[in-house]
Amino acid sequence: MTAIFHPDQHLLIEYAAGSLPIAKATMIALHLEHCTHCRQKVHQLEALGGQLLHDIKPEEQDSDLSSAWQNTLSMIQSTPVASPVKRKQSLMQRLFPQGFEHQSWSGVGPVKNAKLNNADPDMSNLSLLRIRAGAKIPVHHHHGEEWTLVLQGGFSDSYGNYHCGDLVVREDHDHHAPVAAANEDCICLTYVENNLKFSGPMGPIYSFISKL
Amino acid sequence: MNSLLKSSSPMAKVIPMEHKEDQFAALLEKVAIKQDIKAFEAIFNHFAPQIKGFARVNGISKLGENFPDELVQEVMTSVWRKAHQYDRTKAKASTWIFTIARNQRIDMLRRTSRQRFEVSSEDVWEEPEVDGPVVDVQRKHTEKLIRGHLMSLPEEQREVLGKVYMEEKSHQDVASELGIPLGTVKSRVRLALGKLKIMMEPWQ
Numbered sequence: 001m002t003a004i005f006h007p008d009q010h011l012l013i014e015y016a017a018g019s020l021p022i023a024k025a026t027m028i029a030l031h032l033e034h035c036t037h038c039r040q041k042v043h044q045l046e047a048l049g050g051q052l053l054h055d056i057k058p059e060e061q062d063s064d065l066s067s068a069w070q071n072t073l074s075m076i077q078s079t080p081v082a083s084p085v086k087r088k089q090s091l092m093q094r095l096f097p098q099g100f101e102h103q104s105w106s107g108v109g110p111v112k113n114a115k116l117n118n119a120d121p122d123m124s125n126l127s128l129l130r131i132r133a134g135a136k137i138p139v140h141h142h143h144g145e146e147w148t149l150v151l152q153g154g155f156s157d158s159y160g161n162y163h164c165g166d167l168v169v170r171e172d173h174d175h176h177a178p179v180a181a182a183n184e185d186c187i188c189l190t191y192v193e194n195n196l197k198f199s200g201p202m203g204p205i206y207s208f209i210s211k212l
Numbered sequence: 213m214n215s216l217l218k219s220s221s222p223m224a225k226v227i228p229m230e231h232k233e234d235q236f237a238a239l240l241e242k243v244a245i246k247q248d249i250k251a252f253e254a255i256f257n258h259f260a261p262q263i264k265g266f267a268r269v270n271g272i273s274k275l276g277e278n279f280p281d282e283l284v285q286e287v288m289t290s291v292w293r294k295a296h297q298y299d300r301t302k303a304k305a306s307t308w309i310f311t312i313a314r315n316q317r318i319d320m321l322r323r324t325s326r327q328r329f330e331v332s333s334e335d336v337w338e339e340p341e342v343d344g345p346v347v348d349v350q351r352k353h354t355e356k357l358i359r360g361h362l363m364s365l366p367e368e369q370r371e372v373l374g375k376v377y378m379e380e381k382s383h384q385d386v387a388s389e390l391g392i393p394l395g396t397v398k399s400r401v402r403l404a405l406g407k408l409k410i411m412m413e414p415w416q
């Protein structure tokens with residue numbers, strides 16, 4: 001299925017240029033695995049990067065490269081060439097090698113959270129969210145950005161219906177109350193800049209969950 | 213060092229017309245097939261000063277005075293190691309080398325803050341991988357437009373693209389640095405991409 005909700009072009013540029021923090025870049029990369037449109041676009045944006053690199057006018061001090069050349073020569077002699085076949089594993093498989101069932105889910109009721117299995121501190125803003133089929137997340141508001149990428153199932157809120165591969169970026173102060181699709185549990189990867197504050201009746205519980 | 217670049221002979225095997233302009237693709241293939249050190253030196257002579265210039269503006273030079281050279285060495289070593297993964301039907305040589313430099317820079321900056329990390333830039337920023345002959349034709353068309361029109365963009369648009377790509381600044385950082393609103397940065401980027409015919413959102 002092709003994604004319908006895409007990162008805007010400025011995010012794709014920051015991704016292609018390499019200035020996006022790795023946690024956010026991970027969300028974009030996972031979206032790209034579902035989205036040919038954005039993949040093509042990123043490729044064009046990388047070609048622009050290549051042309052800009054090609055067009056740099058080096059200054060005087062950049063042209064002294066004799067020691068860098070000597071070092072490179074000794075480095076290539078001591079490093080084996082890379083394998084001719086690139087890894088066939090997708091980023092999805094690398095992040096969740098054993099599928100979602102083997103994540104350590106925590107939380108009570110219809111909404112569960114899981115940290116990513118790797119302990120990379122640059123990825124600490126990312127976590128998995130699992131909403132039981134048909135369940136509703138209380139109305140919440142957040143400070144800072146909240147990104148949601150659907151990895152399984154789907155959910156809806158007052159802005160639309162989201163399916164596998166869709167990336168939803170919510171800015172500060174948006175209020176929304178997602179409901180999971182009825183047929184299966186919805187699993188999302190989320191990037192949260194700051195802790196969510198839940199204002200629904202279950203608020204304190206979810207605030208607690210989101211801090212785990 | 214420059215004489216090598218000029219003396220590099222054209223590839224012997226038949227190359228489709230549209231690929232001929234990319235002399236560096238041919239050099240990368242020589243490195244891949246024959247571990248041709250002369251071809252590698254020609255690539256180095258062209259791209260190493262560019263990469264060093266890139267390192268001068270993108271934050272690498274702030275790590276210490278040896279780091280720009282180190283970025284050059286890391287990138288060029290990767291170029292050597294991965295040359296056989298390069299596929300000229302998927303990307304221009306400069307695009308491919310740019311993605312390697314971008315990824316090495318990211319890891320170099322992250323390495324300074326910790327000993328090791330679980331997820332490397334290569335996991336998240338893949339090398340160019342685009343499918344299908346239609347895409348290939350469209351890609352070449354876009355590359356031609358980019359090459360032809362980049363220099364004729366208004367200065368303010370080129371300045372913003374340069375900061376976004378070569379200095380690796382977020383749109384917000386560019387806005388703060390230039391003292392202009394974020395919306396202005398975004399609209400300059402949008403205008404530039406429009407002139408370079410970089411695909412507008414197809415879903416619009």
Ligand SMILES: [Zn+2]
Pocket residue numbers: 003005006007031035036037038039
């Ligand atoms: Zn997309």
